[in-house]
Amino acid sequence: MGQDEKTRRVASVLPGRPREVGEEIGFLTTISVPSKGSVGLTGTWRTFVPVLSRERCTGCLICWVYCPEACITREIEIDLNFCKGCGICAEECPRGAIAMVKEEKR
Amino acid sequence: MRIKDLPDEELLLPGNAACQGCPSSIALRLALKALGRNTLMTVVASCTSVLQSPFPASALGVPLLNMAFATAGASGSGLAAAVERLVRKGVYAERPTVLVWAGDGGTYDIGIQALSGAAERNADFIYVCYNNEAYSNTGTQRSGATPYAAWTTNTVSGKREWRKDMAQIMVAHGIPYVATASLAYPIDLYEKFLRAKEIRGTRYIEVLAPCPPGWKFPSGHTIKVARLAVQTGMWLLYEHREGTTSYTAGTQRLIQGKARRLPVEEYLKVQGRFRHLFHPERDEGRIAEIQRRVDRVFETLEFTYRMREHIMDIEMLPPR
Numbered sequence: 001m002g003q004d005e006k007t008r009r010v011a012s013v014l015p016g017r018p019r020e021v022g023e024e025i026g027f028l029t030t031i032s033v034p035s036k037g038s039v040g041l042t043g044t045w046r047t048f049v050p051v052l053s054r055e056r057c058t059g060c061l062i063c064w065v066y067c068p069e070a071c072i073t074r075e076i077e078i079d080l081n082f083c084k085g086c087g088i089c090a091e092e093c094p095r096g097a098i099a100m101v102k103e104e105k106r
Numbered sequence: 107m108r109i110k111d112l113p114d115e116e117l118l119l120p121g122n123a124a125c126q127g128c129p130s131s132i133a134l135r136l137a138l139k140a141l142g143r144n145t146l147m148t149v150v151a152s153c154t155s156v157l158q159s160p161f162p163a164s165a166l167g168v169p170l171l172n173m174a175f176a177t178a179g180a181s182g183s184g185l186a187a188a189v190e191r192l193v194r195k196g197v198y199a200e201r202p203t204v205l206v207w208a209g210d211g212g213t214y215d216i217g218i219q220a221l222s223g224a225a226e227r228n229a230d231f232i233y234v235c236y237n238n239e240a241y242s243n244t245g246t247q248r249s250g251a252t253p254y255a256a257w258t259t260n261t262v263s264g265k266r267e268w269r270k271d272m273a274q275i276m277v278a279h280g281i282p283y284v285a286t287a288s289l290a291y292p293i294d295l296y297e298k299f300l301r302a303k304e305i306r307g308t309r310y311i312e313v314l315a316p317c318p319p320g321w322k323f324p325s326g327h328t329i330k331v332a333r334l335a336v337q338t339g340m341w342l343l344y345e346h347r348e349g350t351t352s353y354t355a356g357t358q359r360l361i362q363g364k365a366r367r368l369p370v371e372e373y374l375k376v377q378g379r380f381r382h383l384f385h386p387e388r389d390e391g392r393i394a395e396i397q398r399r400v401d402r403v404f405e406t407l408e409f410t411y412r413m414r415e416h417i418m419d420i421e422m423l424p425p426r
Contacts, residue, residue, distance in 0.1 A: 034167045037121030038159030045126065061109045065292050066329055068131040071120040082120035086127035086318075087326025100326070 037082065042069070046085030048100040050078055056097035063089035063098060107293050113139050122165030124157040127325030129315035129332070130236045131157060132289050134166075134207065137234060140299035143168065144202045146185055150217060151175040152209035153243045154236075168205075175212055179220030182206035183229040190230070203303055204231035211241045213312075214250035214272050225279040228307045232299075235272065235312045242320035253340075254399075255392045257322075257379040264382055264392070268399075276310040277346050283309040285345035289316075290333035294355040298345060305347075314341045322378025331376060337365070338373040339400040353407070361407050370397045 057076055064072045066088050071079040078089075090098040117138035124131045130153055138145065148171040149155050155172055159165045173181045185204045193201050208217055213235040221233065240258050241247040248258040248265055251272070255264040276284045282305050287295040295313065302309040316331040318324065323331055335341035336356035343357040352358075359365040371393060374380040383389045 031169075032159075032161050032164035034119060034165070035163045036119045038119065038163035038165045039121060039123045042121050065109050065112060065136075066132060066289075068124065068128045068135070068328075069120050069122075070116045070118055070135055074114065079120060084126040086328075087324070088127055088328055091326040092329050 041081050042084050043079075043081045046080075046083060046103055048085045048087060049080065049103045050083065050085065050087070050089055050098050051101050052076060052078065053097045053099070056095045058095060058097075060094065062092050062094065066092050107297060109293065112136075112292075112296060113142075115139065115143070117143065117145075117167035119165050119167060122157050123159050124153070125319060125325070127318045127328045128153070128157070129238065129289055129313075129317060129328050130154055130209075132328070133234070133236050133287075133295070133313045133315060136292055136296055137205070137299050138166075138168065140296050141203050141205060141232070141303055144200055145205050146189065146202050147171070147205045147207060148173055148178070148181040148185055150178045150181075150206075150208045150212040151243070152207075152212055152236075153238075154207055154209070156243060175216045176220055178206050178208040178212050178217040178233065179222070179224035179229070182231040182233065183224045183227065186230040206231050206233045208233070208235055209241075209243070210235060210237040210239060210251035210272075211249045213237075214270065218272075218275075222279065225276065225281050225308045225310070228281065230306055230308070232302050232309045232311065235310070236315040237272075237312055238315040238317035238320055239269070240317070240320050242317045246320045254396060255380060255383060255389075257382060264380075273310070273312050273346075277351075279308075281308040281310060282306070283311075283345070283347050285309075285311045286341070286343055287311060287313045288332050288336050288341060288343055288356070289313065290329050290336060291343065291355040294343060298354075301345070316377075320379070322381070323376055327376065331373070334368070334373040334376065338368045338370045339404055340370060340373050340396075342403070360404070361411050363408075367404065370400055 064074055069082055069084055071082040087100045090100045118131055118135040145168045147168050150173050157165060158170060171181060182204055189202055189204060192198055237251050239251045239253060240249055246258050248261045251269050252258055252265050254268045257264060273284055273286050283302050285298045287298050298311060302311060314332060314335055316328050318328060336343060339360060343355050344351050344353045353361055360367050375384055383393055
């Protein structure tokens with residue numbers, strides 16, 4: 001493998017290009033692939049579940065910006081597969097639109 | 107700049123191994139929003155090396171090196187040198203940002219030698235210290251950043267020494283950009299990363315990261331505690347560039363007298379690691395000592411601010 005070929009292959013995994021889960025990356029490597037749920041469905045860690053009241057929500061996006069898990073979308077939809085139930089959104093919501101409710105037994 | 111102007115792209119992916127209410131993932135998420143996809147990262151031993159998750163998955167959407175504890179400055183220098191070489195070869199269309207991510211243990215104690223060396227060489231990277239004031243990843247041991255009187259597993263009656271001021275040590279290195287940030291002021295934090303991105307050379311940003319299991323408060327209170335740290339004056343928000351320090355966001359409002367500074371007690375009593383200051387009986391001595399330190403800092407800051415305003419007033423007068 002010539003020097004140019006080597007450079008090209010290395011460059012293909014460097015930033016600037018999004019990669020998909022399970023994408024062929026060109027050579028045998030121990031490089032991890034960015035993926036959602038890298039330790040499984042973290043929603044199972046939850047004790048309290050956030051419940052949004054649409055009437056009170058003004059869409060100020062404060063919950064979106066503070067969510068450590070990045071599981072609230074800009075349309076304020078909470079991805080319960082990954083929400084760990086930390087309660088930051090409920091604590092910080094200026095309108096009290098999110099309530100933390102004890103999760104039912106699964 | 108407002109919250110709704112922040113970019114949509116998520117480079118910290120959900121379903122990672124961070125604890126509930128983790129401050130370092132909030133900081134990382136906002137930092138990567140500012141720096142974008144064209145970033146190379148190096149992470150030293152810290153909670154973030156857990157958060158990035160086991161092989162073959164990665165919770166981060168950017169390339170990342172997982173390095174040994176003392177190597178934050180050294181691995182950052184190496185990446186910066188490699189980027190420089192590849193840019194010269196024309197491999198990159200756009201120069202990527204090198205981001206070094208370390209905790210306070212990897213910065214204040216174990217990594218200070220490599221960081222100091224890299225700062226002296228003015229290596230081209232952004233160094234972020236997310237300061238949770240203890241070795242939280244290994245179960246909360248004392249570090250150089252642990253504040254006076256705080257509980258850790260090896261300071262059971264409260265730490266006897268005062269923390270060192272790493273941001274000021276970095277200011278003394280004369281690097282192009284030093285800033286401190288708080289999670290409770292996300293726009294301020296985001297803008298500091300944007301400004302750091304535009305500069306070349308060593309840039310140091312320190313983020314206060316209130317850690318729910320380490321500081322012993324409920325996971326939902328992360329932002330509240332971060333905000334109280336600024337409102338009580340226990341954490342200062344500033345940026346230092348071209349030889350001048352300018353105070354920002356909450357700290358600026360305190361210095362200008364636009365907001366009232368809360369007593370430090372408000373900040374101490376919401377955290378379990380300061381519980382021995384209030385139970386079984388109040389430890390007036392140590393609380394007063396902490397308050398006195400904060401007061402002294404703010405006296406100087408307020409005096410400097412008033413002097414500067416006064417001088418500006420004189421200069422504005424018409425010449426006689």
